[in-house]
Amino acid sequence: MTRLTGxxxxxxxxxQITGKLRDAxxxxxxxxxxxxxxQASAYALVEATDFNWLCGEQHLTTYASQQDFGFQxxxxxxxxxxxxxxxxxxxxxLGCLNEDPHIDIGQHIFVGSKASWEIMPEGVTQYQERGxx
Numbered sequence: 091m092t093r094l095t096g097x098x099x100x101x102x103x104x105x106q107i108t109g110k111l112r113d114a115x116x117x118x119x120x121x122x123x124x125x126x127x128x129q130a131s132a133y134a135l136v137e138a139t140d141f142n143w144l145c146g147e148q149h150l151t152t153y154a155s156q157q158d159f160g161f162q163x164x165x166x167x168x169x170x171x172x173x174x175x176x177x178x179x180x181x182x183x184l185g186c187l188n189e190d191p192h193i194d195i196g197q198h199i200f201v202g203s204k205a206s207w208e209i210m211p212e213g214v215t216q217y218q219e220r221g222x223x
Contacts (some may be wrong), residue, residue, distance in 0.1 A: 098164035101107040104144045109140030114193045118204035129208045132185055138178040197221040
């Protein structure tokens with residue numbers, strides 16, 4: 091069984107994943123640049139049943155980005171920890187993992203709206219908008 095742990099920058103919130111991550115992607119849209127405070131997101135999907143908060147769940151703040159979707163942040167340090175779908179953890183931000191997830195980012199999406207200063211690496215799978223589901 092795969093076991094991964096993650097935490098926010100200040101360490102107040104910690105979680106564990108007991109299953110495999112899948113469908114890692116990097117989104118380059120302007121909304122993800124703001125949510126992740128970076129040129130793009132680094133995000134992978136996880137089964138809600140494989141995800142468990144270890145401590146600090148009371149330190150989370152939720153932002154509903156659109157109907158049924160949202161993100162959870164540490165209210166102390168501001169780290170974006172996970173994405174929600176219908177109030178269940180849908181995916182995690184790869185940057186908050188403590189271990190190597192042994193997953194590659196398989197697609198770069200919304201590169202049509204990437205920041206003008208970002209240079210995409212050669213040879214990566216890119217989609218001008220949303221990639222395949």
